[in-house]
Structures are given as C-alpha cells and as structure tokens.
Amino acid sequence: MSNQSIGMLLREFRQSRNLTMKEVCDTDLSIAQLSKFERGVSELTINKLLVILDRLNITIEEFFHAEKEFELSEFEQLINDMKEHYIQRDIEKIIELRDAQLKKYEERDIKFFELNAIMLSALIKDLDKDRYEENEREVKLIDHLMEVDLWCNYEIVLFANSLPLFTIESLVMLTNEMINNTQYYRVIGKHRTMTIQTLTNVILVLLEKGETVHSKKFHDILEELLETDQYLLYEKNVSKYLGGFYHYVTGDEDRGTQLMEESIHTFDILDRKQLADNFRMHLDNIQMQK
Incomplete structure (x- = not known):
C-alpha cells in the first residue's frame, strides 16, 4: 500500500461524487495539501484521512476494500x-x-x-x-497466537489454515484465544465471517476426534454469532450439519442423521452440488466407521 495508490483512489472517489477539493477541505486541511496527497507526493495523518472519508460518506472498510483493487x-x-x-x-x-x-x-x-x-x-x-x-517451529506459531491480544486478519488466516498441526489441547486453547481476541473486530463483516467459518472447521475437527465437551461449547458460541447476521445462510446450514454430527457422535444416531441429511438436502435445493456432495461423502464416511 503506497501513498500514491491511496491518493489516487481518494481522488477517484472524490471525482465520482462530483466534489471539488474545496468542498472536501476545511481549516485543518488545505487544498494544496490534498492536491499533493492525491498525486502521491506527500502524506496525510490518519485523522485527516478519516475526516476526508467522512466528507465523502465512505467508511474506512469500504475505502481499504477498494484499495485492494490497486495492489495486493x-x-x-x-x-x-x-x-x-x-x-x-x-x-x-x-x-x-x-x-x-x-x-x-x-x-x-x-x-x-x-x-x-x-x-x-x-x-x-x-x-x-x-x-x-x-x-520445533510449530511452537513458535502457538506462541505468536497466544501473545497477540487482538487477532487481526493475519492471525485468523494463520490459525484457520494451520488446524492440522495442533493437538486437541492446543486447538481448544487457541480457539478460545480467537473467540476472546477477535471481539473488537467483529463489527467488520469480513472478520466476523472468517471467525465463524474458522469456528465451524474447529468444531468439525473436534467432533471427528470424538471431543464432545468443547465442540458443544464452541457450537453454542457459533449459534450465538450466527444470530447476529441473518444473511450467513451457508454458515447456518453448516451449523445445522454440525449439530447433527454432535447428536450422532453422542449416541443419538437417528436424530443426528436426520439433521445432517436435512442440511445436505438444503444444499441440493440451493443447487450447491459440490457442497452437497462433500457433506454427503462426510456422512457416508462416519456411518461406515460405526
């Protein structure tokens, strides 16, 4: 992310709203300062950038999401x-x-x-x-995740893609860290969705290992998170499958199978064949292991 790319994007937003530099500037930001920033020849403080975004009626999340189109x-x-x-x-x-x-x-x-x-x-x-x-490098990963007080996008991605490395004890410990240390960022849709999707994967791993106590606790937390967003239909359907898997693992095989088959059928109705096939294969595998 360079000053030039941010400045160019800011100018694009301003011009798309038919606003002059004079309309955006105030006593704390001169036209000359804004002009230099839009051309990438000077910097702005974060406070001044936030003021400009407010005048453009753009959230900081929208701005930096658009900025990704300029450079990865x-x-x-x-x-x-x-x-x-x-x-x-x-x-x-x-x-x-x-x-x-x-x-x-x-x-x-x-x-x-x-x-x-x-x-x-x-x-x-x-x-x-x-x-x-x-x-021994794996210990460094655990140490990093335990030391960070606020998990950002990097920590969630790091944890989500490293699940195969962890023992059950480490997995439970780090999942608790993720739940506790991402609360500040859950107002950001992307972070909330990533946290929810990672939590579903953790629950699946725990249930496959026969760990029912913590998987039930995490599933209850997952359900609470899903209540805050009515549009996460995929995640809600996966949560239903996980609920069925929990019933199956804890001995209520009929109820568990019913919930899992209903979840798979929902993916069929939504014409999500690959997802339906993946979960159907998972159900077949756990039934074969009985």
Missing part, C-alpha cells in the same frame, strides 16, 4: 497462490511456497515469513502426512 499485499498474494495449489492438491507447489518463505525469513529475519512457512507446512500435512516434516 505480499501476504494476500501468498494466500491466493496457496489456495490455488491446495485445491489442485499440488503438494510440490506448496512445498515451493514454504521453502520460499523460509528463505525470506533467513535473509530478512522477519518472523512473519517463518510463521507463513509453518502454515504452509500444515497444508502439506493435511494433503500427505508422509511429506510433512515435524519440527
């Missing part, structure tokens, strides 16, 4: 590449990404590159346990 951050590009290779189950490409992050860590001594490499190792373990090399 290095981490965002890494995540895009990682997702593409994971969907294709291309372990060699993921190993290349991991090794590149480790090389950057060795050259620049910035801990986030090492954390990125650990996250990529988790995906390697998920795809092929035989290709995963266990080492």
Whole structure:
C-alpha cells in the first residue's frame, strides 16, 4: 500500500461524487495539501484521512476494500497462490511456497515469513502426512497466537489454515484465544465471517476426534454469532450439519442423521452440488466407521 495508490483512489472517489477539493477541505486541511496527497507526493495523518472519508460518506472498510483493487499485499498474494495449489492438491507447489518463505525469513529475519512457512507446512500435512516434516517451529506459531491480544486478519488466516498441526489441547486453547481476541473486530463483516467459518472447521475437527465437551461449547458460541447476521445462510446450514454430527457422535444416531441429511438436502435445493456432495461423502464416511 503506497501513498500514491491511496491518493489516487481518494481522488477517484472524490471525482465520482462530483466534489471539488474545496468542498472536501476545511481549516485543518488545505487544498494544496490534498492536491499533493492525491498525486502521491506527500502524506496525510490518519485523522485527516478519516475526516476526508467522512466528507465523502465512505467508511474506512469500504475505502481499504477498494484499495485492494490497486495492489495486493505480499501476504494476500501468498494466500491466493496457496489456495490455488491446495485445491489442485499440488503438494510440490506448496512445498515451493514454504521453502520460499523460509528463505525470506533467513535473509530478512522477519518472523512473519517463518510463521507463513509453518502454515504452509500444515497444508502439506493435511494433503500427505508422509511429506510433512515435524519440527520445533510449530511452537513458535502457538506462541505468536497466544501473545497477540487482538487477532487481526493475519492471525485468523494463520490459525484457520494451520488446524492440522495442533493437538486437541492446543486447538481448544487457541480457539478460545480467537473467540476472546477477535471481539473488537467483529463489527467488520469480513472478520466476523472468517471467525465463524474458522469456528465451524474447529468444531468439525473436534467432533471427528470424538471431543464432545468443547465442540458443544464452541457450537453454542457459533449459534450465538450466527444470530447476529441473518444473511450467513451457508454458515447456518453448516451449523445445522454440525449439530447433527454432535447428536450422532453422542449416541443419538437417528436424530443426528436426520439433521445432517436435512442440511445436505438444503444444499441440493440451493443447487450447491459440490457442497452437497462433500457433506454427503462426510456422512457416508462416519456411518461406515460405526
């Protein structure tokens, strides 16, 4: 994110609203200052930027979401590449990404590159346990997540993609950290959705391991979060499936199967065939294990 890209975007928003620089400026911000900022030759304090956005009737979330159209951050590009290779189950490409992050860590001594490499190792373990090399680096990931008081986008993504690395004890501990340390940002739709989706994955992992106490606790929290947003229909349907899975694991197989099949049927009705097939395969697998 550069001053030039932010300034250009600000000018684009201003001009799209047919506002002159004079209409945007006030006693604390001169036309000359705004002109220089829009051309990328000077900086503005965050306070002045917020004042301008307020006059343009643009939220800071909307502004920085639009800013992403100008340039992707290095981490965002890494995540895009990682997702593409994971969907294709291309372990060699993921190993290349991991090794590149480790090389950057060795050259620049910035801990986030090492954390990125650990996250990529988790995906390697998920795809092929035989290709995963266990080492002491995992502790550094846990330490980082435990030390951060406010989880931002980076921490949620890091945790969500590293679930295969954790023991049940560590998974429960870190999930509690995520729940407690993302409250400040839940007003931001993206963060709330990411937290909810990560929580659903955690519950699924715990139930697959037969851990019912904490999975029930987290599912209750998930239901509370879903009550605050009526539009998260996919997440609500997945939550219904998880509720059925819980009943199944705790011995009420008939009720559990009914809820899971109803959830799958909902995906069929919505013409979400891939999702329906994925959950149907999951249900078939757990029934075969009985």
